[in-house]
Amino acid sequence: AAMELGKRHDFLVIPAVEINTEEGHVLCYGLDKYVYGMHRWPELATHIEAAQGAMIAAHPYRRQMPWDAKVEADYKPGLEKACLNPSYLRCAGIEIINGRGKEIENQFSAELCERLKMPASAASDSHAPTDIGKCATEFLRPVSDLNELIVELKAGRFRPAALNR
Helix, strand or coil: CHHHHHHHCCCCCCCCEEEEECCEEEEEECCCCCCCCCCCHHHHHHHHHHCCCEEEEECCHHHHCCCCCCCHHHHHHHHHHHHCCHHHHHCCEEEEEECCCCHHHHHHHHHHHHHHCCCEEEECCCCCHHHCCCEEEEECCCCCCHHHHHHHHHHCCEEEEECCC
């Protein structure tokens, strides 16, 4: 239905899925179905690689830092642990601006991304109309379909953009 709306209104729609794994959420591009076992990040990565797709680690703070963190020192142990997680390195990038995330949560994600020397993305993570348009991922080259998106993700030619925080 979304693809049909895109065609009718000349608006690019790119299919993707957010998979909830044991280690966190992952934005997946190139999968055409869910296969049991994808809740384990290594197995998900194997399916993505077979599909020649790409993954972005979404809002990594949600599984790595304490809910009540107020300052950087509160999340340091979680950050150190996250930096040792090899699953992040199987992704094309890390979401460092989440439209629904608190400033300290996005700070955690940005520091993780910087330490791992990975490309950064952003996503509105819209759950309500008020969430739409807070941030986006800017691609450095034109993207007109799923295959071009995957190429650009794998090449790291993208960056986060805060729009109206």
